[in-house]
Amino acid sequence: MKRKWEARLKQIEERASHYEREPLSLVYRPRLSKPEEPPSIWKLFHRQTQAFNFVKSCKEDVHVFALEYKVGDGQRIYLVTTYTQLWFYYKSRRNLLHCYEVIPENAVCKLYFDLEFNRLANPGADGKKMVALLIEHVCKALQQFYRVRCSAEDVLNLDSSTNEKFSRHLIFQLHDVVFKDNIHVGNFVRKMLEPAFHLIASEDDDMTPETMGHEFSHFSETPVKQGISFSKKSTDKDMEESWTTNSKKLERLGSAKQSSPDLSFLIVMNNVGEKHLFVDLGVYTRNRNFRLYKSSKIGKYVPLEVAEDNKFYPVQSENISKENQYFLSSLVSNVRFSDTLRILTCDISQNKQRVENFNHTSTSETIEGFQCSPYPEIDQFVLLLVNKNGIKGGIRRWNYFFPEELLVYDICKYRWCENIGRAHKSNNIMILVDLKNEVWYQKCHDPICKAENFKSDCFPLPAEVRLLFLLKEEEEFTTDETRDNETKNPHEPSSSASSKGTFSDADWDNGIDDAYILEATEDAELAEAAENSLLGYNGIDEIPDELIIEVL
């Protein structure tokens, strides 16, 4: 008995000393219970800008989500948290039923599509076939425009169809390839679907869904040189120029090898009998809300689920469940950083200077930056070239052109021009590095030199630079067997590398204790809204035992 008492005393003394060494915080700080885990970040805002401001102030890899919380008018509040933490609370599907990813403006993202048509208005339409044909067309366009290779196996295909409406989301999982932002994605999608606009535009075309013969191609019968005439009300000159340019490009690219694609399968009727595209072009706007995997619109019980005909299977991992993998893959702005990442762009307004200087018909295959290019060794070599005779030249900016594998450096301070045999007084020069042919040459911004299209002799790149380049390329081949061997990818410049694009491999799903607390803001009403969003739209679901809302 005495022994037992002594043991208990010792136990209590030990506990007391433990609390003396590690006292409890005076301030109550709710967090996921494992102290070694990252702190809980779960903040709600009424305003999107506030949410983004918080993200900026946040060191962790957090993202903005929109939560629908009122039936009818689609009112939303904004949640900031990590992908990991969101999934933790989200996966049970007992709460957070109507969530949207906010695809941030100016953030790199994946290629994605929203597809839909009304079944009643399109009785003959075969949705699955249309999806398959679209994917085929997109893959061809990616190959033609960017030399990016992909197939249906790289496309996460999510279904949200009902008896009334065929509805899909496609999210492309390209290897080491992303778009600059979702505006560029939209530009690319519109460019790629240009032949389909011609089809809709042709008023004399009384095609009905039943007669959507796949051999029938209005585009091929309508020469590109007829120009863009369908958008009678359009005032967007840039857009038209772009389409025209693109038509030329398509012509150039396609004429020799194949005729223009038949996109008649993309044309569907809306419920008032007007012709529309199967592809919703309204989803490429700034800060677009894109419904999450397994979320439904408020007031409806139709969540996005992996489609029957989905062919993308995430790589199995020990730490991350299959569902979590699908969730992470479905996030449009969840971009894994890699040092061989290619950032695709597709501009509408043509950069005239570039077109003039480099005889480019499209700016859709370039990346650009300041001071440091993806090839530091070549930067060093260029700096060596422009530091002569006591003049300290520098790299003002650089552009990389994928098809030509051409690095174009705009030089500052150093103005020596081979054409005139002296330095220009007020115009800067360029150094161009041709990686394909391993040579460099000089051009310049001077109007006279430009007028005569001056280009200096070519000089071979020094062996060190060539060697480094070859070594890098070998690395790339060994790490990515699917890479198109016609393409050499520059590395993502470190200046624009962002940790925001990565997600933590830490997975909290395993080994977590039983008490969890969600942190809300000080705003009671907001907390109520959050609670509603957690409860689902009708508010009759029970609060899960392990979930407590703490209002500070």
Place this chain on the structure above:
DNA sequence: CAGCGCTACCACACCCC
């Protein structure tokens, strides 16, 4: 108290034939 970013559409002014 409290969403956001558009576009299609309309009304109207102005211009020119």
Place this chain on the structure above:
DNA sequence: GGTGTGGTAGCG
């Protein structure tokens, strides 16, 4: 009638 502009309902 053609074209530009400005405001807004309503879509995604």
